[in-house]
Amino acid sequence: MISAAVILLPTRYHPLTVVGGLSLLKRAIFTAQRAGAKTCYLVSAHTAEQTSALRRSLAGDLRLSSRLVWLGPQETPPDPQPGGPDAEQCLAFEVQTVFAADLARDLAEAAAPQAVWAVGQAPQDCALVVFPLPALPTALARLQTAGAELAGGDWGAAVQRFAAEGYFLAQVSRPSLAAGVEKALLLSLPxxxxxxxxxxxxxxxxxxxxxxxxxxxxxxxxxxxxxxxxxxxxxxxxxxxxxxxxxxxxxxxxxxxxxxxxxxxxxxxxxxxxxxxxxxxxxxxxxxxxxxxxxxxxxxxxxxxxxxxxxxxxxxxxxxxxxxxxxxxxxxxxxxxxxxxxxxxxxxxxxxxxxxxxxxxxxxxxxxxxxxxxxxxxxxxxxxxxxxxxxxxxxxxxxxxxxxxxxxxxxxx
Incomplete structure (x- = not known):
């Protein structure tokens, strides 16, 4: 069961790019919430001024129900707060990744306790990772020093692969791809x-x-x-x-x-x-x-x-x-x-x-x-x-x- 999410904000992507009427940042948080996350750790490699603008973009949105923890490269994260004995997994992904919440939930269900599962063909191209919640402090420390890149994560165990065929998953790696992803997203929601x-x-x-x-x-x-x-x-x-x-x-x-x-x-x-x-x-x-x-x-x-x-x-x-x-x-x-x-x-x-x-x-x-x-x-x-x-x-x-x-x-x- 997913109880927390790590959303990475690398500098090479644009968190405020709009897809389907929502910025990638909001879409990432709302999807994590829908997957079950009660706390979202937003690991930003952007400058303090840029991060402040990102925070302001979320102000006043009543759809935000999770606790947001913003982390820069030098900030020390608070201890994780699991919601109960079953809330033992954390979801990690980069902000440009657009996916259906059921993919994250099914990924979490497939993962055995203390196992690390990911969507992707190789460690360097993981799109989503689910890992045990106790590994969160170590993972956050590595991700903060890796420029908020998912490939730099230390998950504490060997990564097993999850087949994502039949699920919606897309990457908005540049703003020009937003329209195509938006169209595909609509087609995926019958x-x-x-x-x-x-x-x-x-x-x-x-x-x-x-x-x-x-x-x-x-x-x-x-x-x-x-x-x-x-x-x-x-x-x-x-x-x-x-x-x-x-x-x-x-x-x-x-x-x-x-x-x-x-x-x-x-x-x-x-x-x-x-x-x-x-x-x-x-x-x-x-x-x-x-x-x-x-x-x-x-x-x-x-x-x-x-x-x-x-x-x-x-x-x-x-x-x-x-x-x-x-x-x-x-x-x-x-x-x-x-x-x-x-x-x-x-x-x-x-x-x-x-x-x-x-x-x-x-x-x-x-x-x-x-x-x-x-x-x-x-x-x-x-x-x-x-x-x-x-x-x-x-x-x-x-x-x-x-x-x-x-x-x-x-x-x-």
Missing amino acids: NPRDGLVDAYLNRKLSRPLTRLLLRTPLTPNHITLLSCGVGLLGAACFWGGGYAWPILGGLLLQLSAVVDCVDGEVARVKFLESPLGAWLDITLDTLVHIAIFVGVGIAVWKQGGATYAPLLGGALAVGAAICFPFVTMAEKTEEQGKQQGGWENAIIQNMIEGLTSRDYSIIVLLCALVQKLSWFLWSAAIGVQVFWCILAVLLHKAGRLNWAVFSSRSLDA
Whole structure:
């Protein structure tokens, strides 16, 4: 288990180079935190003035949760403070190394007690090193005198190699490489709940937009609100009836689905995920769905389909509203379901993954193009009622029908 991290700041690299809306320095610290580090030792070979500028760049960032210990070439580090009997490993890497936190965690799990494991082909090109925490004082002393270069470390044992195939790992050795690493980083962060339309259409359209918005102060919650606004505008278009208005509504719904991909991408790249953000996302998604369903009912009625079309649209909207608390409950008790196992939890997981994909948006657009929105209306109005009934029964059977998840404390956790 990783309890500390040594982040090296050699002079030949630029810690304030921005990748994905974050400086390499911030990205290194946040990744170390995500890997489990409670203390980050920042070993700098820069001048005192340059190091002071680096420290100022971190001021006021609420994402910083670890204790930061800055060390220059001549400074004596404090004694390490292990967090418990299992917190016995330290992660070391240079600031230009961009990697996924799960690589560091898996590297630590692979390392036996008192063993040293590294990612890299040879001692001189190690990208990440995990070593026993008791070796930290010796390692820090060597790294301070080695110009904050990872190759100069003394880990106290022979280094074993860890195969990093399948993990994201990149080096921003010069600022001109930042754009390429940023693009690769985005490609490495897929959402496991993506449907076919998300994977083959929405994500391909969302990533260029994400890279643009990463350079702005917009937060994921701002982007969620933007996605909701586009979706509601699309729902309003369906009220126009006829042929062109529903098509425009379908196109705006599809655009809303693309923007809805962006908020999660920005959150993951900038380490801005939060329970509140996830709740806002699903709440506003549900609002858009309800508005679209009502709009489709009005569109079918205005197209002369049937006088009961608005009632079907209303039933569909009510069904979507009833689904909302059960879907939220399923998502908030997901870890409980994984621990329990069983067929009920497996079915719940598949149902939620299918529902939270955005594939239905393309179905609405296609139905509008061929003037068969009534087909969507009938199938969805029946399907949504069946869905929430089955989900409620399965949650009850799995012991996950817990209304306490809607407390304010749960949202802020």
